[in-house]
Amino acid sequence: MAKNRFHSGEGPSQRQLRVGELIRRTLSDVLVRGDIHDPDLARYSVTVGEVRTSPDLKVATVYVAPLGGQGEEELIKILARNRGELRHQIAKEMSLKFAPDLRFRIDETFDRLDETRRMFSDETVQRDIARRDEDDDEGDL
Template identity: 45%
Template sequence: MKRAQDATGRSLRTLKVGEAMRHALADLLARGAIRDPVLDARIVSVSEVRVSPDLRHATAYIMPVGGTAEDEAAVLAALNAHARRIRHALAKAVNTKYAADIHFRADESFATGARIDALLRSPRVKRDLDATPPRRLDPDDEA
């Protein structure tokens, strides 16, 4: 039996469970269910939760909104300190056979996107994009 996979090769089942965990984790953080002064003072964005194929491990990619590197480190430390409570809350919200061990990582996609945007706006690239290519003459054209 062939398993359904996305373009990256991950199964649709793990993608669905990861998305359900992302919604549950975002709801948990938005409601303030985890009482911690670091988490109470910041808004945390959960961009993705990747789940292992056996659904026993999950990695949540988070980013404090409008935060600095110090904020990011403090939020990661607070979330990792409360990982057991978060795991328990996610197990209740997302009904799977096993409660996944959750690990938290900083989401680097925002920094990567900003770096690519800066490259595309650089004068060298802009010069190349603004230059119009020479017109090719097609032998079938009559002009």
């Protein structure tokens, strides 16, 4: 039985990364052009932050965020409702043997970045960083 590289701790293969990035760009272009004729979807400016593919490339998890961060859950429902048409558009523009099944999730990367910034601006953390820098400088002598 073959090892599943995606879940073995080794991370995605180069092929998964390439295909994921190609799907991300293609999907972004489709959404920007408005190729999907859904008035609910047309109300959103969507950022496609990342696409992760399964090892067999049959499932693509698409991480999206609405511009401004409002209406995340509604956006996921709208994208899921249009999954078939989005998949068709991707298949039309890409040269994959199979168009992957698309699964949509909220991209929380920006939230994590904000939390990290808040953490680093905390005065206790700043004091610890300064102390560590001082210790490193003394070790250089």
